[in-house]
Amino acid sequence: MAAAPAIELDGLTRRYGERVALDGVTVSVPAGATLVVFGPNGAGKSTLLRVLATLLRPHAGAARVLGRALPGEGWAVRGHLGLLAHEPLLYGDLTARENLRFHARLHGVARGRAEALLEHVGLAARADERVHTFSRGMVQRLAVCRAVLHEPELLLLDEPRAHLDPAAAALVEPLIGAGDGRTRVVTSHDPSGGLAEADLALGLRAGRAELLRRAADVDPAEIGRLYR
Amino acid sequence: MSRAVGALLRKELQLELRAPQIVPAMALFSVSTLVVFHFALQRGQVAGDLAAGVLWVTLLFAAMLGTSRLFVADHEEGGLDAFLLAPVDRTALLVAKVAALLAFLAAVELVAVPAFAILLLGPAPSAGELARLVAVLALADAGIAVTGTLVGALAVQTRARDLLVPLLALPLLIPVVIGAAKATTPLFAEAGAGSLPLRWVAILALYDLLFGLLAYALFDFLVED
Numbered sequence: 001m002a003a004a005p006a007i008e009l010d011g012l013t014r015r016y017g018e019r020v021a022l023d024g025v026t027v028s029v030p031a032g033a034t035l036v037v038f039g040p041n042g043a044g045k046s047t048l049l050r051v052l053a054t055l056l057r058p059h060a061g062a063a064r065v066l067g068r069a070l071p072g073e074g075w076a077v078r079g080h081l082g083l084l085a086h087e088p089l090l091y092g093d094l095t096a097r098e099n100l101r102f103h104a105r106l107h108g109v110a111r112g113r114a115e116a117l118l119e120h121v122g123l124a125a126r127a128d129e130r131v132h133t134f135s136r137g138m139v140q141r142l143a144v145c146r147a148v149l150h151e152p153e154l155l156l157l158d159e160p161r162a163h164l165d166p167a168a169a170a171l172v173e174p175l176i177g178a179g180d181g182r183t184r185v186v187t188s189h190d191p192s193g194g195l196a197e198a199d200l201a202l203g204l205r206a207g208r209a210e211l212l213r214r215a216a217d218v219d220p221a222e223i224g225r226l227y228r
Numbered sequence: 229m230s231r232a233v234g235a236l237l238r239k240e241l242q243l244e245l246r247a248p249q250i251v252p253a254m255a256l257f258s259v260s261t262l263v264v265f266h267f268a269l270q271r272g273q274v275a276g277d278l279a280a281g282v283l284w285v286t287l288l289f290a291a292m293l294g295t296s297r298l299f300v301a302d303h304e305e306g307g308l309d310a311f312l313l314a315p316v317d318r319t320a321l322l323v324a325k326v327a328a329l330l331a332f333l334a335a336v337e338l339v340a341v342p343a344f345a346i347l348l349l350g351p352a353p354s355a356g357e358l359a360r361l362v363a364v365l366a367l368a369d370a371g372i373a374v375t376g377t378l379v380g381a382l383a384v385q386t387r388a389r390d391l392l393v394p395l396l397a398l399p400l401l402i403p404v405v406i407g408a409a410k411a412t413t414p415l416f417a418e419a420g421a422g423s424l425p426l427r428w429v430a431i432l433a434l435y436d437l438l439f440g441l442l443a444y445a446l447f448d449f450l451v452e453d
Binding site for chain 2: 085
């Protein structure tokens with residue numbers, strides 16, 4: 001039997017004033033699967049993640065995440081999803097440890113989890129330094145820790161390997177890669193790399209879904225055409 | 229909810245202690261304004277309603293500075309989004325912000341009230357007068373903190389927040405200024421401090437209750453999309 005969808009979008013539309021950022025997007029992502037979203041800048045990828053994260057309301061269409069209808073039942077989904085956005089969602093004047101402990105308290109997670117994550121991503125030695133003194137790659141590693149602190153069922157990852165060198169990317173891979181049955185929505189500009197980790201591929205252009213197929217059936221050249 | 233309020237309040241205080249912005253700005257503004265009043269009024273001492281007016285106008289305008297900055301770190305660094313992703317009641321943020329602004333106002337008053345006494349007031353107030361003044365300050369600060377948090381949450385979403393905060397907050401806080409000034413006027417009377425006018429104290433308490441309920445009802449809509 002096929003797994004129940006973790007995400008079901010039907011004609012999802014979101015506007016910013018007059019501009020349509022998402023225009024009737026329909027997609028279903030089974031639990032445990034990875035959806036990789038491709039598209040040029042301004043195509044609506046980040047907006048899609050923010051709608052799924054319950055931070056933005058859909059203006060039309062229907063959205064269900066982890067079996068709950070958005071926005072009405074968004075309260076029930078929060079705490080089960082982790083968002084790694086372009087912005088790290090960390091306070092620059094707090095230390096790495098203080099940031100993670102703050103989020104751990106909000107999510108009701110034990111301190112030990114924060115310490116283990118700092119150790120895992122190689123930041124334990126600098127955990128008591130303020131985040132604004134970190135390099136962009138270190139901030140991204142810490143942001144990964146924040147996003148997965150509460151072991152979410154659904155990971156929403158906006159270009160998660162941006163700013164990471166290969167060694168750092170390898171460090172965070174067990175935290176944000178496919179596995180442990182978690183569902184992932186990942187945005188990417190890398191056709192080959194993105195398709196390699198995807199079960200489903202979604203191509204957005206100007207807010208419209210121009211491509212939606214099993215990743216195994218997609219030629220990287222098709223992704224390239226989205227950017228022309 | 230208490231866990232979330234504790235975490236949020238602790239974060240607010242950590243940020244202000246680590247990189248002081250709000251309290252020093254408010255305190256410096258208060259003292260500078262009192263110095264300006266000292267020279268502009270061209271008299272060594274003020275008393276009664278004039279003294280009360282000077283004190284409350286100074287504290288109110290200083291509070292505008294704190295209100296403008298209250299949500300800036302959350303807005304600019306994405307902390308608000310991170311909070312909205314957490315499975316906690318949005319009211320926790322309201323309570324924590326009100327408590328933080330109250331703490332900032334109290335810290336500023338530790339500087340501003342003595343400065344007011346030195347620069348503009350006659351003889352130093354007695355312990356009894358001081359206790360009554362503290363009671364009025366607490367009631368007025370609660371009203372300023374609740375309304376300030378509500379306005380700060382609304383204004384931070386806009387580009388013109390520095391303009392919007394005083395434009396929205398000052399009219400809403402007129403009852404606080406009237407109540408606080410009327411309540412403290414007898415404390416600064418030239419002929420010796422009188423008792424607190426309970427009617428104005430009750431009006432301040434009623435304002436706090438009313439705007440507390442209003443903030444509770446509206447806050448979710450202000451911080452969510």
